[in-house]
Every structure is written in structure tokens, then in C-alpha cells.
Amino acid sequence: MATLEAAKETRGAAVLGMGMVRTALLGVTAVMVAVTLYLGLLWAPPDAIMGDVQRIFYFHVPIAWVGFLAFGIVFVASIAYLVKGTDGWDHLAYSAAEIGVLFATLILVTGSIWGKPVWGVWWQWTPQLTTSLILWFIYLAYLLLRIYGPAGGQGARYAAVLGIIGFIDVPIVYFSSILWREWLHPGKVVGPAGGSVEPSMMVVLMVSLVTSTVLFSYLLLERYTLRKATATVERMWQLHG
Amino acid sequence: MSAFWRPMLAVLWKDLMLEARSREVVAPMLLFALLVVVVFTFAVDPRPALVAAVAPGALWVSFTFAGILGLTRTFALEKEKGGMEGLMLTPVGRDVLYTGKLLGSFLFMLLAEAVMLPVFAALFNFPLLVPGFWVLLVLATLGFAAVGVIFSAMAVNTRAREIMLPVLFFPIAVPVIIAAVQATGSVVRGEGWSEYSRWIALTSVFDVVFLAVAATTFGFVLEE
Amino acid sequence: MDTKSATLHQDNTSASPALEVRGLVKSYGAHLALKGIDLVLPWGQALAMFGPNGSGKTTLIKVLATLARPTEGQVRIAGLDQRRHAALARRLIGVVGHNTFLYDDLTARENLRFYARMFGVTKPDERIAGLGEALGLALHLDRRVRTLSHGLQKRVGIARALLHDPSLLLLDEPETGLDPEAAALLESLLRRHLERGGSLVFTTHSVERGLAIASRVAVLREGRIAYTEERASLDVQAFQELYQRFTRVGP
Helix, strand or coil: CHHHHHHHHHHHHHHHHHHHHHHHHHHHHHHHHHHHHHHHHHHCCCECCCEHHHHHHHHHHHHHHHHHHHHHHHHHHHHHHHHHCCHHHHHHHHHHHHHHHHHHHHHHHHHHHHHHHHHCCCCCCCHHHHHHHHHHHHHHHHHHHHHHCCCCHHHHHHHHHHHHHHHHHHHHHHHHHHHHHHHHCCCCCCCHHHCCCCHHHHHHHHHHHHHHHHHHHHHHHHHHHHHHHHHHHHHHHHHHC | CHHHHHHHHHHHHHHHHHHHHHCCCHHHHHHHHHHHHHHHHHHCCCCHHHHHHHHHHHHHHHHHHHHHHHHHHHHHHHHHCCHHHHHHCCCCCHHHHHHHHHHHHHHHHHHHHHHHHHHHHHHHCCCCCCHHHHHHHHHHHHHHHHHHHHHHHHHCCCCCHHHHHHHHHHHHHHHHHHHHHHHHHHHHCCCCHHHHHHHHHHHHHHHHHHHHHHHHHHHHHHCC | CHHHHHHHHHCCCCCCCCEEEEEEEEEECCEEEEEEEEEEECCCCEEEEECCCCCCHHHHHHHHCCCCCCCEEEEEECCEECCCCHHHHHHHEEEECCCCCCCCCCEHHHHHHHHHHHHCCCCHHHHHHHHHHHCCCHHHCCCEHHHCCHHHHHHHHHHHHHCCCCCEEEEECCCCCCCHHHHHHHHHHHHHHHHCCCEEEEECCCHHHHHHHCCEEEEEECCEEEEEEECCCCCHHHHHHHHHHHHCCCC
16 A cells, blocks of 8 residues: 555656646747747748748748658557557557647648649649648548547557558658659649748748747647546546546 | 468458358449449540540549448458457467458459459440559559558448548558559550559559558457 | 477476466456456366356456457466467467357358368368267258357357367357257366366356356456355355345346
8 A cells, every 4th residue: 555655646746747847848839939920920031932921931831840740759659559558659649640630731721821822723732732631631530540449459559550551651642642743744843942042031940840849749748648647537437436 | 381371371262262152242342333433424524535534533433442342341241250259369370361361352352353344445445455554453452452451450340430441541542543543544545664664663662561561560450 | 389389288287377367457448347357277177257247257258368458467378478479379278259250151161171270270170070079060060150050050169169179268158049958068078178187267147057067166246356266165055145146236
């Protein structure tokens, strides 16, 4: 019994510690988002050709980066879960996938918003947008599988297998859409990223990339902590309730 | 070596035997593929001038949808009397079970496609005697089966299983669908081997990668 | 691999018990089916598992049979970790479940041949003929399973479980669907299995049948072993009352 109490205390301390980390991270994230918004929307010079429209670049690119980062984490955590079988990896994969779907949606939205004034249409089957769209479908299926799949370990293993297959599929989808575009339209489709980039623009992009990564880390930590706490409470309830 | 082949062939033989007796997979697949082609013809303008543009899409839409139907049936049959659990109880590698089930599904799909092709050739004036196209057909079908079998084994245990299989399958199979349709377009336009060899290469990469991944992860999917 | 399993099979006096379960927990998401099971079953013994519906009997059999993964805890079969030596463990186990694991459109013989090949049974045809004889199936082996009555299907399922001469039998309510004659056949088969040094775990609702061959009884309740006792030192009258109290619905 004594060890149980001790375990509870250390766990309690760990939870408190995590709480402080989360609060600190939230503060940092808020400041960085504000700075990035200022830099991207006001401080950076307007683009010589595209004008203010180009400013979405500071958000579209970091969002895309976070999307891929999230699915990369799903991939790694899925492998770790299948190998180790510990629930923590499963919680991490699920949490990263949820945030990844959110960001994949934003990739498509910001891509379209950017594309409209540049191309004159909302949608072009560029390799980037095509891949993002397929990615979005794959991880939406992942979330559906989580909901409709069997409860407990089997459902988690299903999701892990899809998390692995889905991520490996991404480069193959990308490559096939490049081949496909070449076939339909000889010559490269010139994307919005085609123009030259000023140094100050690069600075803003870098800051924005760091901010989005911090924001992602914060969201992931929150989601992961919540999921873990839910699992602990459920377990207590099952055992003693 | 025989520890792999003997049980793998036993699973395959069992599936072929069951299909020969019950005819629950290939016949419905064929009928469905035919229906899709007919509906597709109504949905698009079947003027001769447009056939080259429409034919590859019609062919692969009908093959993939029929394939999905076949894949659903394969594991639905196993589930009925606990056949899947019976397989799981055997002291055989899970990759062996995967390969056996995969070959069965693959052969059923190929069979349905082989019957469909002449019909298709008649309807769309499609040139059949192109060996490069056969290579692609086999590779693309193998790719569908490679991911289809593992997703089918998952979908059979989900709620809304009829929805789950296509939702899982189609996004992952996109590269194969693109490759198959593009290469078939080349065949219809009478272009040479060099035009579709890259699609064959792409499909081969897909097949090798996902056969390996699915065979390794199949065991994780089976147990409760 | 084969020689190892053969020695394990014969060397029943070895230090490792037939079955050893430690801290077994199985959860299905929010539902905890098994809440910590500990069991040791020596060779040559039969464990009868009683318990109301939903007490976790079937889940326990599934986990022991490698059909379900333990969430926590360990299962050892003849000293082998069931997860790390899954193929070896499966060779030692024979399972009779609620399902027969048979294919309707194959004949009984084809079904048995298929499983014999999967288990690598040597001389499968003799084995199938012998089991068909023992289970009173000789006349029905070449009929499709679909055309057999439930009782006969169940018998074929038992033959399937015994094909590879397993050392540890796991039976989930084996008597359901069997006529009295078949039940008596099964009982004698199980007795012979025990006499040869094999072990078995079975679940049942019938106290009378359970006590007939059990060496030890256990009552499962809400995923835990609520009661366990050696058959020899069991007060049958008291156990009947206890079991009825456990299975009674409501407070």
C-alpha cells in the first residue's frame, strides 16, 4: 500500500510539473503567434509581383510543414506502438493525427485562397495540392477507423497499421502526381512559389516556421495529456468503480 | 521453405475450392463490373471520337469497384463460422496467411478482369493484344490486392464495414489508379512501350513496398 | 522446432506446468473483461471454469488460445511465453470454441485435411480416419459441412481441435449442441487425454458435467477468479449453493 501511495505522489508531482510546462508553452506560443502575425502581415514588404496576396505564403508553407510533421509523428509513434505495445505511443499517434487532419484541411484552404488570385481558379491539380488532398483523405480515414474500429488494443493496432501504410504512400502519391501532370501538360506548372524571395521575406518565413512548430507542440502536448488522463480515469473506474 | 509454401498453398487451395463450390465472389464481381461500365457509358458521351478519352477511366473504375466488392466478400466469408479464428489458431506465420489470402483475392480479381476485357474491347474498340498492357494489368491488380487484403481484414471488424473498405482503400491506391489509367490511355492511343514503362515501374514500386509492409503488419490486425 | 515441441509434449513431468497465467488483464476500450487472472495448471489436470454470462470465461479462453492479445500480464504454455513463441505455443494448444471454425462448402474430410496441412500433421489421412471413428463421424466425413446437423458439425469441430494431438485443450462450453451420446464420447476422449498426461481448461454452465472430470474448479465473476478449489477437497453441496449465488441475477 505504501508503494502505491508513493506512486500516486510521484505521479501527482509529474502531473503538476506537466501542467506548468503546458502553461509556459501556451504563453510562449501566444507571444510567438502575435509576433509572427505582425511580421507576416505588416512588417514584411509586399511582393513585387503578387502584392499583399503573397503574405499567405508565410502561413501556407508553415501549415504544410506542420501537417507533414504531424503525419511523420503518427508514422513513428505507430511503429513504436506496434513494437512496444505501450498505450503512450498510441495516444501520441492519435493526437498527432487529429492535429494533422486539422492542418491538412488548412493546407487545402490556404492553398486555394492563394491559388485563386494567382491562377484565376480555386483549384489546380499541382503535385503539392494533389498530394495534400490525398493525405487529407488518408488521415480522415484514419480518424474514421478510430471511431468505427474495434475498441481497445485491436482498434489501436488497426490505426497504427494505417498510420504506417498511409505515410509510406505519401511519396508514392507525390511522385505519381508529378508524372501525371507531366503527362497532361508538358512543361512545369508554375506555382506561386516561383518568384525570387527577398532576405526579409526569408526571415519572416523562418520565424513563421518556428512559431508553427511551437504551436503544434503545444496542441500536441494538450491533446496527448488529455487523452492520457482520460485513459487513466477510465482505467481507475473500471478497476474500482 | 516448405514451412512457407505448404500452408500458403493450403490456404489458397481452400479459397479456390470454396469459390468453385459457392461461386460467391467472382460472379457477383463480374456482374458488377459490367454494370459499372454500362452506367459509365450512360454518364459520359459515348461518341466514337471520345472513346479514347473515356475508355481508360471506364475500364479502371469498373475494375477497382468490382475489386472492392470481391475483397469485401473474401473476409466476410471467413468471418461467418469463425474461419479467421481457425486460421489464427494454426502455427503458421501470419505473413503466410496474408500471402495465401492475397493470392486468392488476386486470382479472383484477375479472373473477373480477364472475362471483362473482351466485353470491354467490343464496347470501346479497345486493342487487347498489347503485352505491355497485360503486364500493367497484372501489376496493378496485385497492388490493389496487396493493400486491399489487409484493409479488408480490418474493415470486416469495424462498424459500417461496407463503407470502411473503400474509404481506406481508395486514397492509398491512388498511385496505382493514376498509373493504370494513364498507361491504358497510352495503349488506346497506340503509343509505344516507352510511354507506359514508367507507369509499370511506379506500380512495381507500389507493389513491392506494400506487399512487404502488409505481410509484416498483418499479424497485428488479426488478434483481438 | 519440431523436435523441441515433441519433447515438450512427452516430457510432461518437466518443471514447467502446462499453463501458467500471471496478472492477466484484458480490456476492450472502456470495458475491462479480465481484471487480473492468476492461474497455474499442472500436467494431467483439468480445470473447470464456472461463471455467469459476461464473467469473462470466453475472453479468457480466447486469450489463452492466442486469439486475443492480453492487455497486461503473461501467459506461459509449457513454460513458453505465448507471445514470443506463438507458433510453438499454438502447436501445443487445441481449441473447441463456440464456432466450429469449419467451412460450410467443404466436406468434413476436406476441412480436416486443410487444418492437418496447416498444422503439419504427419499421416493426415490415418489421423482423420481415427478421429472420425472415435467421434462417430465415419459415415459423415465426405458430406459437406453445410449439410451436417449442428451436433455433427460440433463433432467435426472437436476432431479439428484434436488433429495435431495437442497437449493443452481449451474448450469453451463444449457440451452445448451435443447430444448425450456425443457428450459421453467427448467425456471419454477428454479422460483419455488426461490419462496420457495432457491438460485441459474448459468452461461450462453445468456443475454436474464440470465436476465429473475436473481436478480443480474455479468460478469467474466480473473478470476475476472469485473462488477456486481442488476437486478432491470440494464440498459439492456447498459449491452448488455458492455457484447459484454467484450466477443469480440481481442483488
